[in-house]
Structures are given as C-alpha cells and as structure tokens.
Amino acid sequence: MESTTLYRKYRPQKFSDIFGQSHIVQTLSNAITHNRIGHAYLFTGPRGTGKTTMARLFAKAVNCQKNNAATAEPCLECEVCKNISAGKSLDIFEIDAASNTGVENIRELRETAKLPPSQAKYKIYIIDEVHMLSSGAFNALLKTLEEPPAHVIFILATTEIHKVPDTIISRCQRFDFTRISLENIIKKLSDIAAKEEVEIEKSALEAIAISAEGGMRDAESLLGQVISLEDKKITTKEVEEILGTTNRQSIEDLTEALISKNTLKAISLIDEVANSGFDLDVFHKSVLNYFRQILLVSIDQSLAKNFSFELTSEQIKKILDLVKITNTAEILKILGTLSEIQGKIKTSFIPQLPFEIAITEITKGLSAKIENETQAAEPPKLAAKIETYSKEIPKKEPVKIIAEVKMEEEPKEENFSNGNNSFNLSDIKKIWNEACKQITQSNQSLAALLPHSIPAKVENGVLFIATKYSFYKDKLNENSNRLTVENVFGKLLGANVKIKPLTEEEAGVKVPETRSSSVPQFGKSVENQKPKETSSLLENAADLLGGQIIE
Structure with missing residues (x-):
C-alpha cells in the first residue's frame, strides 16, 4: 500500500475528477470545445487546491489525439495522453521557478520554445511558483509572452499573486483557485479510503479535512499518514493524536458550558483536556476560532457560508442552534475574556490556570456557588491590612495596645416604618x-x-x-x-x-x-x-x- 503517496496515486486524470473548481473546469472546457486556446494562463490560489493538476489536465486535453469535442475530456488511451500521465512526454515541461530563478534559465526556455513539438500539437510550459523568478527573469519572460510561437502555451502557477508583475498578469488569462469545501474534501477522502479498503470513522475524516484548511493535496497526504497505522478501523482519537488536534466534541461542550454559565462543567472540561495530554494552547486557539464563527453567524446567519471549508453542514447547524440561546453582546464578552489569556497558557506554571481564571470571569455573578465562595474568601483581607499597619508603626517608642473586650449584645432588627417609607x-x-x-x-x-x-x-x-x-x-x-x-x-x-x-x-x-x-x-x-x-x-x-x- 503506497499510503505516503496517495495524492499522486489518486491525482485526477479527467476534468470530471476535479473537486471544487467547477468554474475553472467549465471555462477551460469551453475554450477547448470552441477551439479558443489562449497562449498564456495564470493559475493563482492557496497551496493544494489543484493548480498544477489542472495545468496537466489542460495540457492533456488540448493535445489528446482522440479529443471529444463535446466534453473536452482527454481520452486517456492515446499515446500522447499516456505519455503525459506517465510524465514522459517530451512536449510538456514542468519548471520549478524556485530553483530556476535566473535570466539564463528563461533565455534557455525561450530558445527551446522556438522548436516545434515532437509529438503533441502544443508545446506546454508549466512554471510553478512563478513569483520566485527574479526581476530580470520576468523581463526576459515578458518578451516571449508578448510574441509567443503559435505552438507554445504557457501556464504559470503561483500562491502569491501580489509578487507577480502587472506586466506579466496583463498578458495572461487569470484563474483564481479557491479553497475546497469541507464536504468535497470529505467525499474525496471517503472514496480513497474505500478504494484502499480502510475503515475510518466519519468524524476522523472530518478532523483530517479541517486540518487540511481547504487543500485537497494536504488532506490526501494526512490520510496517507493515518492509513500507515494499518489498523482494522481508524478512530477519531488516533487521528487527533497524529494531527495534534483537540477533540471537537470538547470544544463544543466547553462552548455550551460557557454560554449556559455552567462553571463546574467548564472547569472540569479543561482538566479533562489537560489530563488527556492535549496542548492547551492549541485547544485555546480552537475555542477562540469556534466563538469567532458563532459571533459572525450571530451577526447575520448568511455569513455561515463563509465556513464551508471549515465546518460541515451538521456543525453549522449546531452553531445556528447556539445562536438562538445567546446574543452578540454575550459572545463578544466571552471572546474578549478568552482573548486576554492568549499567550499566557504557554508561559504559565500551571497551564490550566489562565483558562480557569477566564472561565470564572465569564461566569462570575451568574453562578451562586462562585459568588458565595468569593464573598467567603474576602474577610482575610482585614488581617492582611492590619498586618500592614503593624509593620508601619515606629519601633523607637514601643507602644502597647490593650484591647478592651466589650460584651455587646447582638442588635436586633427593628421596624421604624411610619407609613411613608420613602427617603432619598x-x-x-x-x-x-x-x-x-x-x-x-x-x-x-x-x-x-x-x-x-x-x-x-x-x-x-x-x-x-x-x-x-x-x-x-x-x-x-x-x-x-x-x-x-x-x-x-x-x-x-x-x-x-x-x-x-x-x-x-x-x-x-x-x-x-x-x-x-x-x-x-x-x-x-x-x-x-x-x-x-x-x-x-x-x-x-x-x-x-x-x-x-x-x-
């Protein structure tokens, strides 16, 4: 089982295999169908969202010898398709700009671009991380982009579009790749797990998908790492231990406890998390992010769509239910208190202490038990003040204080109302x-x-x-x-x-x-x-x- 290379093993071979970039697939398919192929394309977006995969598919589709004009899908059977899939095509060049940043590299590219393709219809140059090129290299590339040979197509890919010169961007057709939704990632991971004959809990797949932060490649790599356990059934707990993440149920339970002002339950949950060996600092960040999500949904429920790559539909429903029993002002108060302990957990001698203080502050005044304990703890301050006074007494002339103990009767409450009990x-x-x-x-x-x-x-x-x-x-x-x-x-x-x-x-x-x-x-x-x-x-x-x- 090649668990460490799942993202290579299950890389999409057709446009229909792509998850989450339907707008780009549709545009490129239409261009192929109507034979309106551009000479330069710029793919930009977060890592792991399919930029280089899309570039290879496009290269395969435009060069396919049995191309289906109706769907623009490559046949995967002709010699060109097979060579491109195997990475053996002499007409497809993948260049890593991070290691080929100089002017000489681009000049060499320009010379080879003049030669016609050996087998395919188009010679395609895929330049990954193009923003890493030097200023001189960009200038050298610009000349080729302005007057490219008819048989050449450039596909530039970058995660940092702001570093690419405007002169380059203006000469390319730009496509923005978005982070892939949680639902799509979970669906793809489920398919892979089934093909690999691995049984894994749904909540474990959700934990992997959330950790991937919208990147399909990262999700597949994490799944490969988890599958390497070779257990009969992979549990959520095992996944959380590998990923170093906290149990989501604990985050949701703590949130409900804080909103309902259940001090005892909230503090008990913190102890459970700490005793389980989880990093409380990571847990704190997860709780903060969860309250951020609740805050935005409480402002306007339409904002829930912003979390499609962070939350499943079931998790969004839970947030909507929480919003019904609280309000924006209360959530802001909780967020403010939790934000104050940011950074204190790592440096605290007792990691739980900042969390416990924050929980007490959030629920203080709304829990009778905490209020009574607070009042009972205050009288010793009197002794501390008297001790302070005694230290300040001059020692030159010793003075004795003889207390006269007076046996005073306990006063009783009396009724003085004369019918008009108002005063100001x-x-x-x-x-x-x-x-x-x-x-x-x-x-x-x-x-x-x-x-x-x-x-x-x-x-x-x-x-x-x-x-x-x-x-x-x-x-x-x-x-x-x-x-x-x-x-x-x-x-x-x-x-x-x-x-x-x-x-x-x-x-x-x-x-x-x-x-x-x-x-x-x-x-x-x-x-x-x-x-x-x-x-x-x-x-x-x-x-x-x-x-x-x-x-």
Missing part, C-alpha cells in the same frame, strides 16, 4: 453626622470606619455606603455592625433602612482622604467636612479594634 440621598446627608455620632456611641468598633465612608446613593429603600478600603466594607457588612447602622438610620428617618456597603471603585465615587481619629466633625455637613491631619495609622487600628493606646 439628600435626607441621608442631612442626618449623616448625627447618625455617625449615635452609631459610634453604641458601637465603638465602627468609629474608625465612618470617617472613611460616605453615602453614595439610595435605591429602592437601600442606602449604598462607599468605603475607602475593602476591609472596611467587610467590617461594615458584618451582621451586628450592619444592624446597628440600619437601626440608627431607621430611627432618625422613621423608615425601614437597609444598607449595602461598597468600595469606592464599586460605587463609582471617590471617598475623600482623611486621618480623623474616630468620628466626623459633627458641626459640618458631610459634603463640606474636611479631614484632620492629626491621627496615625496606629490610632486607626486601635479604633477599629476597640482598644486604647497606653503610653
């Missing part, structure tokens, strides 16, 4: 200083927090209090402290008040810098209050803990 931010600001004074009298531990807090806004009976530091927010959010504040404000306003502590970043306001030791200056309004510059970090810590400083 202006009402809060009017009583703010008095409220702070009463709160300090009933709970000394709140004395250090209040100078670093301001009323931010009122919404639906909830007072949002902005704090300077996150650990102040945590302290104020403790049940006993929160009830104390709510009861004092409720008593002063004659309404039921609920509070919601926030950091200044969360509230979107700036809390003024202050160093006041315990409570605000109650004689001034909260808007005009200015910070004192007398207290220290030590005093703040003592106030926060309800202790005294002993000299």
